[in-house]
Amino acid sequence: MKSYALVVKKDCPTCALIEPVISQLSELHGSDLQVYTQDDPSFPEGISDVKDDSQLEFSYRNNIEVVPTLIELDGAEEHSRIYGWDKKQWQEFTGLEELGDGLVDFKPGCGSKTQDPGMDEILALRFGTSKLQARELSLAESEDIMEACFDRGWSDGLPVIPPTPLRVLKMLNGCDREADEIIGNIPPDNAPCSIEKLAINAVMAGCKPEYFPVVIASVEAALQDRFCMHGLLCTTYFSSPVLIVNGPIVKQIGMNSGMNALGQGNRANATIGRALQLIIRNVGGGVPGKIDRAAMGNPGKYTYCFAEDESDENWNSLAMDRGFQRQESVISLFAGDGLQPILDQQSRSPESLAKSMAQSLRSVANCKLFGLADAILVVCPEHRRVFMEGNWSKENLKDALYNELITPGSEVIRGADGIAEGMPAKFSDKQLNKFRDDGLHIVTVGGTAGMFSAIIGGWVASGERGSQIVSQKICSV
Amino acid sequence: MNSPTVLLDPTAELHASQRQILPRLSSLAGATVGLLDISKPRGKEFLDEVEKQLSEAGATVKRYMKPTFTRIAPTELNQKISVECDAVIEGLAD
Numbered sequence: 177m178k179s180y181a182l183v184v185k186k187d188c189p190t191c192a193l194i195e196p197v198i199s200q201l202s203e204l205h206g207s208d209l210q211v212y213t214q215d216d217p218s219f220p221e222g223i224s225d226v227k228d229d230s231q232l233e234f235s236y237r238n239n240i241e242v243v244p245t246l247i248e249l250d251g252a253e254e255h256s257r258i259y260g261w262d263k264k265q266w267q268e269f270t271g272l273e274e275l276g277d278g279l280v281d282f283k284p285g286c287g288s289k290t291q292d293p294g295m296d297e298i299l300a301l302r303f304g305t306s307k308l309q310a311r312e313l314s315l316a317e318s319e320d321i322m323e324a325c326f327d328r329g330w331s332d333g334l335p336v337i338p339p340t341p342l343r344v345l346k347m348l349n350g351c352d353r354e355a356d357e358i359i360g361n362i363p364p365d366n367a368p369c370s371i372e373k374l375a376i377n378a379v380m381a382g383c384k385p386e387y388f389p390v391v392i393a394s395v396e397a398a399l400q401d402r403f404c405m406h407g408l409l410c411t412t413y414f415s416s417p418v419l420i421v422n423g424p425i426v427k428q429i430g431m432n433s434g435m436n437a438l439g440q441g442n443r444a445n446a447t448i449g450r451a452l453q454l455i456i457r458n459v460g461g462g463v464p465g466k467i468d469r470a471a472m473g474n475p476g477k478y479t480y481c482f483a484e485d486e487s488d489e490n491w492n493s494l495a496m497d498r499g500f501q502r503q504e505s506v507i508s509l510f511a512g513d514g515l516q517p518i519l520d521q522q523s524r525s526p527e528s529l530a531k532s533m534a535q536s537l538r539s540v541a542n543c544k545l546f547g548l549a550d551a552i553l554v555v556c557p558e559h560r561r562v563f564m565e566g567n568w569s570k571e572n573l574k575d576a577l578y579n580e581l582i583t584p585g586s587e588v589i590r591g592a593d594g595i596a597e598g599m600p601a602k603f604s605d606k607q608l609n610k611f612r613d614d615g616l617h618i619v620t621v622g623g624t625a626g627m628f629s630a631i632i633g634g635w636v637a638s639g640e641r642g643s644q645i646v647s648q649k650i651c652s653v
Numbered sequence: 654m655n656s657p658t659v660l661l662d663p664t665a666e667l668h669a670s671q672r673q674i675l676p677r678l679s680s681l682a683g684a685t686v687g688l689l690d691i692s693k694p695r696g697k698e699f700l701d702e703v704e705k706q707l708s709e710a711g712a713t714v715k716r717y718m719k720p721t722f723t724r725i726a727p728t729e730l731n732q733k734i735s736v737e738c739d740a741v742i743e744g745l746a747d
């Protein structure tokens with residue numbers, strides 16, 4: 177005699193349709209037919225010993241995707257299964273030629289309750305199949321969950337989303353990496369960090385799971401040796417990671433590269449940048465006033481992430497400057513400070529506008545300091561239009577800026593102009609470049625109205641002795 | 654819904670709630686103290702003064718230097734200091 181397990185739910189019209197079939201099978205097989213009901217154990221009527229599977233353990237452990245599902249058992253093991261209602265198939269499967277006579281020939285089943293949105297993670301936690309390994313902290317009943325996160329020192333000063341196991345599991349499902357994979361050592365403590373720890377902090381930052389691949393790439397970028405995250409975190413200077421995203425991922429996850437892109441209001445921009453900061457703080461131990469010695473800091477240390485406007489295909493993106501293709505999704509990290517505007521509403525020629533921008537770029541770190549800090553020139557769309565209408569490429573602009581900024585050392589040495597700060601006297605006979613080679617980067621961002629570009633000045637420890645811009649391909653699911 | 658709220662620890666879990674510090678030196682007399690210059694400007698002047706005071710207190714002073722202040726000290730340097738010294742003072746600047 178064959179034995180069977182049958183999984184149904186009352187809410188499913190197909191299950192309701194085959195109620196007489198279930199009675200027929202039950203009469204024939206008795207206890208060799210075990211019926212599991214996902215929603216209401218009074219269903220199906222007339223069957224004794226229906227198993228209440230409202231916790232979905234049987235359904236989950238047996239990967240039920242559709243109800244009804246009829247499983248033929250070989251001892252305790254599954255031999256084979258069918259699902260939905262296909263009269264001929266059920267008759268062959270059970271060997272009962274008259275099974276379901278009088279019913280329609282075919283009616284597809286419904287989704288199993290295990291397939292309801294969000295159930296996968298809930299059931300993985302309920303039945304202990306998740307791979308979460310992080311230390312669990314149980315809050316006292318008297319604790320306010322939001323305040324508890326502040327109390328434990330996990331916050332940048334703003335509220336965080338409490339990292340419950342369910343939220344973390346959902347975040348992990350936003351990537352195809354293993355939870356226990358060690359991505360690297362996070363400075364300044366050089367603490368080994370798993371993908372799971374990144375997910376916990378991404379939850380706290382407010383990320384959606386679909387942002388998580390970008391967060392992972394941002395950490396991989398920050399861990400590149402040439403970025404020098406350790407020193408950047410510890411410095412007394414203003415700087416901190418500035419995250420710039422290029423490629424198809426920008427539109428896929430709804431990042432802002434347009435109006436107010438460097439401001440508030442876009443969840444992806446805001447939370448991806450914040451996630452990296454929280455990872456540095458919580459996993460790396462980079463806490464302001466302790467190892468983070470910034471004299472002032474800058475508001476971007478909460479979050480500083482935006483996408484580049486790539487609406488004009490004739491103007492290369494930052495990622496392309498870094499050797500990637502337009503169709504690749506890439507994140508770049510720059511050790512940068514706040515934002516210094518360049519207002520120019522009069523220039524209509526590339527030459528005039530480039531000179532105007534160069535004048536402002538001279539002020540990075542200090543007008544008298546050369547070759548010390550890198551910079552990003554953030555070009556607004558209206559200024560980009562001036563260059564393109566004048567048939568200038570980005571390279572033309574960069575060359576013009578370099579040339580415009582070459583300055584006799586005698587003008588900027590210490591003491592010149594009655595200012596003690598400046599370049600050491602040994603440079604007095606030299607022609608100086610404001611920026612080192614590969615020290616000036618150009619990005620396009622912003623709304624279509626407003627002839628306002630900007631400068632993101634860089635950390636004064638640039639180049640091999642400090643930080644250099646880094647780029648990392650984003651591998652989305 | 655009265656089950657306790659469980660959160661996952663976002664930190665590196667490096668630290669127990671309390672961390673033990675290494676035993677302190679009871680006296681500087683006869684001890685070897687390392688001075689680590691982190692390679693920031695004018696670290697030397699500061700550490701020269703520290704060396705002078707340590708020497709007056711009877712300590713032997715050894716000087717070390719990191720290649721750059723922006724990066725952590727190389728493991729070899731840490732090991733050299735730990736082998737050669739009883740205590741170390743890291744000379745921050747600015």
